[in-house]
Structure formats: structure tokens, C-alpha cells
Amino acid sequence: MKNKNKKSPAKKVPWGKISAGVLGLVLAGFLVFVYGILPAKVAQGLVARSQVKKPLTLTPQTDGFKYQDAAFTASDGVRLKGWWLPSAKAGKPQGTVILSHGVFKNREQVLTRAEFLARAGYQVLLFDLRGCGESGDSPVSGGLLEARDYEAAYDYLGQTKRLREPVVFFGFSLGAIAALRAGQAEGDKIQAIIADSPLPNLKSYVSRRTAGGLFSACPGFLGRCLSDYNARTGLALSEKDLDLIPVVSAIDQTPVLYITGQKDDLARPEEVRKLFNATASHHRRLNYIPDAGHEQTYLLYPVVYERGVFEFLNDLKAGFPQPKLPG
16 A cells, blocks of 8 residues: 655756746847847937037137138038138148048037148138038938048139149048048049048947947947948948048058047057058158047147148158158
């Protein structure tokens, strides 16, 4: 006769299967967040920032410089606004500089650069990139569409018979990217490019200035961000489009001066050096500004900054003479 009081053996809890299920849910949630929610947030943030234009608060006259308002139209119909600063010195201008600013800013950001050039005898067209300041609406395109703004500025000065050689495209941050792209395309028209703190690719910005952060290292993440951004703006950008290395590799004749801040956390100095190394032009230079963050290259050490720019421009006009050997 069986013992009715004997207990049945306890059932084993399948902890391994439960753990695997929980991990699967966590992984699925992570993937949904990284490839579904976060890219949309990054794209939405960029679009929202581009829709808020930073207003102008001063003019060159504030600092005692003569100027004229300028207006011209890019090849795709975007209306652009700027200031024309004639040379502050009597006599023939030293050359013509076409200058613009960084992302989500306006021409005021680089006004002091325009002024030191005008003071030295250069004439300067300083303008708002598309989607910024007083210029017409347009989504940020990482320098692709913005390059047309430099081309339009050049054509405007040609039509108004104001061009005086050497003609230099000069830009800061996004303006530097656009100047390099336009300079590569218009290399037979201009004599030099000055690129202050250019970013080498899309990842540099997304990983350091958006909610994307460290997730930008995840495979396919940047592509999803671009897809969401394209859907919101009507653009058709790809990661390859926004890589600056192939652009500078094609600059084989035009002299280029790169400027970078040694403490720049956005356009990091090692990345600017990579652009410098990839530039095909024999006449290329890289100036480091000590202790400078991204927007401090001119603010911290204006004398050092100006000296580097003028040494480059003077050598440009002299045909980049070989240095004299001692003895």
C-alpha cells in the first residue's frame, strides 16, 4: 500500500529560459530605442533648431566700419543676405574674401574676422548661410547646399564687378565645410581657401551635439538618423555625401589653410589634421590655436590667429616662395 503522505517532488523553475526571455525583451527594447525612437529624436531636434533663426543684433558700423547691405540668390532660388565691407585702407584692395559662419548662427559670429581683414586692406563679403540670420529658409545639409551659397556670393561679386584677386573662400565650422566644398568645385575661379574648424563627417556632430551621443557608434544608427531627417526635410542625404575626406582629396591645386583649436571638442584637432593630410594641394597649412575650444579660435588669441592668416595670404600673393636656407 502506497504512503499517501509522501510529497511529490518539487518542479524545477526554468530560470535559464526566464533569463533568456528577459534578456530578449531588454534587447528588443534597446533596439527599438536605438533604431526607432532615438534617430527620430535626433532628426526632430536638428529640424527644430534650424527653424529658429538667430537674429542680428549689430552691424559693422557698431565697430566703426563702413559697409553696405548685400543680397543675392543661390542657384536653387534661396535668397541670401549679407554685408559688403570695403577695404578700410586707401588704394587698391589686397584681395577679396568671401566669409561665413557656423551652424545655427549668423554672420555676427565671424564679424570680427571680417573686420580685421578689412582693416588690413581686404574687401569682404560676409553673409548668412541659407536657413540662418536674414537668409531664406532651407534645411541644414552638412555643407552640400551651403556650398552653393559661396558660389552665389562669388557670382554676385562678379556681376557687380567687385572681385579683386586673390579671391579667398573663408569659413568657420559649417561655413568651413561649405567653403571647402565650394572651393573644390570652383577651384579654377578662386585662389585659396581658409577653413577654420571644419567637421570631417556626420558622426562628429551627431555624437557630440545631439541626443545620439555614444549611440552613433552603433552600426546603422547614423543611417537611420539621416533617413528620419530626410523624411522631415525632403532631402536625400547619405553618410557618404557628408564625408569631407573625398572632397579635400580632390583639392589638388588650390592652397588651403586649416585652423583648429587644440581644445576643440567638436571639430577635434586630430580630425582636422586628417583633413589636412588628405588634402592633395601642395600648398596646405595647419595652424593650431592653443587652449581654444570650438568657438574660441579667434577670441582667445586674435594676434596669433591674424598672424597665421596674414602669413598665408602674403605667401599666396608671393607665389609661396621657398624658404631661404641659412648661409
